[in-house]
Amino acid sequence: MKKLNHTVLFLILATQVLSAQSTESLKIRKQTQQNAKVIIREFTDFLKIPNVAANPISLRENANFIMGMMTNKGINNVQLLEGKTEDTTPAVYGEVLVPGAKQTLIFYAHYDGQPVNPAQWDKKLTPFTPQLFTASLDKNGTSIPFPQDGKYNGEWRIYARGASDDKAGVDAILNAYDAIKKSGLKPTYNLKFFFEGEEEEGSTHLDAILEKNAKLLTSDLWIICDGPVHQSGKKQLYLGVRGDTNLDLTVYASKRPLHSGHYGNWAPNPAMMLAELLASMKEDDGRVSIKGFYDDVIPLSPSEKAALLEVPSVDAQMKTELGMGNPEMKDISLSEAINLPSLNINGIQSGNVGKMASNQIPTTATAVLDLRLVLGNDWKRQQQKVIDHIKGQGYFVTTNDPTDQERATYPKIIKIIANPNGINAQRTSMDLPIIKKVIAAVKATTNDQVVLQPTMGGSLPLYLFEKYLKANTISVPIANHDNNQHAENENIRLQNLFDGIETMGSLMLLK
Known part of the structure; x- marks a missing residue:
């Protein structure tokens, strides 16, 4: 009473x-x-x-x-x-x-x-x-x-x-x-x-x-x-707000661009290597497959869960507005998705496309990863989880362009520049x-x-x-x-x- x-x-x-x-x-x-x-x-x-x-x-x-x-x-x-x-x-x-x-x-x-x-x-x-x-x-x-x-x-x-x-x-x-x-x-x-x-x-x-x-x-x-x-x-x-941090990735192959006819099927293609590496970071259901990626998330409180249930659904509206098919994570709503840590590819580049495209095997491929964090994640720790995953895929990780000795020693080389100014989530x-x-x-x-x-x-x-x-x-x-x-x-x-x-x-x- x-x-x-x-x-x-x-x-x-x-x-x-x-x-x-x-x-x-x-x-x-x-x-x-x-x-x-x-x-x-x-x-x-x-x-x-x-x-x-x-x-x-x-x-x-x-x-x-x-x-x-x-x-x-x-x-x-x-x-x-x-x-x-x-x-x-x-x-x-x-x-x-x-x-x-x-x-x-x-x-x-x-x-x-x-x-x-x-x-x-x-x-x-x-x-x-x-x-x-x-x-x-x-x-x-x-x-x-x-x-x-x-x-x-x-x-x-x-x-x-x-x-x-x-x-x-x-x-x-x-x-x-x-x-x-x-x-x-x-x-x-x-x-x-x-x-x-x-x-x-x-x-x-x-x-x-x-x-x-x-x-x-x-x-x-x-x-x-x-x-x-x-x-x-x-x-x-x-x-509250999500935290954020970034990683710049560069995969290396040959020292100079190669004719795709003369060297295709023989010389490694860095664009393909990077694509395969990035694909290894997510499951088909959109969840990040990197070990421990979600382990330190602090769950929502009962009142926060209740508030989330009252959020109007805009999923259908936004799919139409954006001309989008199925969402990446198919089993949760947009409001639920932003309460989870995420891994996004901000940009990816290798060789040229469109009118500038040529029949070549490029020398490098680059991508920028954006890691959004929720309460419990630490930005440095989240960066390290990704780096450890990349090492687990057989890559030698460096913070500089590889030397000739490193090229001769390691078949898979990646340069990773970790953003030193990440921010943590708050709620x-x-x-x-x-x-x-x-x-x-x-x-x-x-x-x-x-x-x-x-x-x-x-x-x-x-x-x-x-x-x-x-x-x-x-x-x-x-x-x-x-x-x-x-x-x-x-x-x-x-x-x-x-x-x-x-x-x-x-x-x-x-x-």
């Missing part, structure tokens, strides 16, 4: 929070609608600044632009947080300390982006010249000018690198606070803002920034604004009281189901917040699922951006 009373009390309190925040959410929505012209103009100015992670000069320009946005919106103590040296890309920090507040929320997004190959983008697009379209390109959207009256259709899309990943996150967070301030609403939590500039390069110096600024970054919860909403269009929350308990408040706050912004996911398919360095700050995190994505992040024709659906502002605003008003 006591347990039942506690459950009823929680439902009553949740309903009260929902009702109160729904009114506040509507005020934020109204402010966003009234200020759409200014919001979009500032956002497109932001998108014009190149943000490729490998270019530190342009990233500094992005950081300075964000500092200006924060200052203009009345955020205090705006500063750059450097790593151990000032020649690395900084994080941008600011805060709003609320008198009497006993708890603190930190809002995170990143401002760096993936590399671009303009030749791969639609011929109507230039990656760092944001353009407005009436719909997505694959639905025959047409280019239109940005309206002078500030009236925007939520189905319109802005195309540009960083539009969804993750400048939309930065923009939504800052405009959410601006809308709160202009609406006369009062946060009860201290609010802190942290925008990283190295996420797409593995957050190389984030550990140093967190360790150096641990006192400044004390909080009760980090709210991570990155990634897409559910494929159904419903808002979703992620309690926050669904049962924490502050997590329940976050769920209620997001529910207050929508009449639809809010999808709760134990783990995001993608990776973020959230384990570092846990390691250096003992912090809890939750991810609240806002981008449309078909945003083409990391690829050509990246875009943000405007309703996702506007809804994101409302969601972030509701979270800033946690009770």
Whole structure:
């Protein structure tokens, strides 16, 4: 009976929070609608600044632009947080300390982006010249000018690198606070803002920034604004993220390319050797066959398993949308699949194809493996499992191009370069009281189901917040699922951006 009373009390309190925040959410929505012209103009100015992670000069320009946005919106103590040296890309920090507040929320997004190959983008697009379209390109959207009256259709899309990943996150967070301030609403939590500039390069110096600024970054919860909403269009929350690491493989055969007629059936073909090696890493049912690959996975908790059962199935939708046949792992859903470690071939290359193809046996074949990790996996240990498997297939493993002596000694040679900057997975308990408040706050912004996911398919360095700050995190994505992040024709659906502002605003008003 006591347990039942506690459950009823929680439902009553949740309903009260929902009702109160729904009114506040509507005020934020109204402010966003009234200020759409200014919001979009500032956002497109932001998108014009190149943000490729490998270019530190342009990233500094992005950081300075964000500092200006924060200052203009009345955020205090705006500063750059450097790593151990000032020649690395900084994080941008600011805060709003609320008198009497006993708890603190930190809002995170990143401002760096993936590399671009303009030749791969639609011929109507230039990656760092944001353009407005009436719909997505694959639905025959047409280019239109940005309206002078500030009236925007939520189905319109802005195309540009960083539009969804993750400048939309930065923009939504800052405009959410601006809308709160202009609406006369009062946060009860201290609010802190942290925008990283190295996420797409593995957050190389984030550990140093967190360790150096641990006192400044004390909080009760980090709210991570990155990634897409559910494929159904419903808002979703992620309690964790996968880890990630990579391996570069190069298989060697003859020292020079050979005529396939003169030497075929005699000279080893590195492309075939690599194909056979890669095929040995997976079973026909899609499961990784490498010894111990799943052994250290920490199982989902009962509440996480229950949440997973409530996730709407989008498997049929995505198969149609992607023009795909059977999924790789045929006996589990997409939501279940992302809660397992994975092995993916990011790319494979040997010789030439198409018009450049020639009748030759190439000298090498290369592949890049992407290992996604879940809670319990260690990135270095997972790399070693793969390396041990390759050795078990009869390969001599080196980290350099083979010498003539090695070529004469070993019939199967592979160079393996293990990425030294992997990240581990992280997951926050669904049962924490502050997590329940976050769920209620997001529910207050929508009449639809809010999808709760134990783990995001993608990776973020959230384990570092846990390691250096003992912090809890939750991810609240806002981008449309078909945003083409990391690829050509990246875009943000405007309703996702506007809804994101409302969601972030509701979270800033946690009770």
